[in-house]
Amino acid sequence: MGKEEKELQNFFTQSENSIDGLYWDSKWKSNQTGWDVGKATPAITTYMAQYDNKNSAILIPGCGNAYEAEFLVKSGFTNISLIDVAPNVVDKLKEKFASASQVKVFCGDFFDHQGNYDLIIEQTFFCAIPPNRRNDYAEKMASLLNINGKIIGLLFNKIFENQGPPFGGSSNEYKVIFEPYFTIKIMDECYNSILPRANSEVFINLIKK
Ligand SMILES: C[S@@+](CC[C@H](N)C(=O)[O-])C[C@H]1O[C@@H](n2cnc3c(N)ncnc32)[C@H](O)[C@@H]1O
Structure with a gap:
């Protein structure tokens, strides 16, 4: 397991229901922010x-x-x-x-x-949401977008060894979640991930139906 993955996985061991605002605030307060890469990622800045x-x-x-x-x-x-x-x-x-x-x-x-938004940027937020709320996430994203609005960004395309967050998954699972609300324009392996996340992300461009 690489350093980045270890740091990422150091922010969990919670039951899904206790991953609430207090949980996240305590992570920020104690500087346990292994997900933070210190810059906007090239996939998003290039887009x-x-x-x-x-x-x-x-x-x-x-x-x-x-x-x-x-x-x-x-x-x-x-x-x-x-x-x-x-x-x-x-x-x-x-x-x-x-x-x-x-x-x-x-x-x-x-x-x-x-x-009401035209564009929502996803960067390491979906993986913070307990999997039992993923459908709510997709529905809420759609409700916040104007007609033809879109989500662009990155999703992990890997299963993490430990219980999350981060919660991983695969594009096949994600398609089922997003397809009721979005036309999937792009959900492809990301070619310009940061090195520690290479070959483990998909770039998404999802257009509200
Ligand atoms: C894994 S971190 C990613 C932060 C940032 N996007 C990045 O990539 O560095 C997840 C962030 O989502 C926030 N968060 C988690 N659940 C949330 C919710 N339901 N509503 C708003 N923010 C939430 C956390 O406080 C945390 O800052």
């Missing part, structure tokens, strides 16, 4: 670099340190919303983006969030 409409309403749920939002601000995007359930990271985000009027920061549960 967003060719995304034309800089005024699209963009949501990043379970955003953590929201490196993607820093990239989006630098790239001229004007309407970025972030939500995370953990006050310990949200407080930091509010400071980080205090002078960026393009960025709204919400502290709360994604499943209670209300809004």
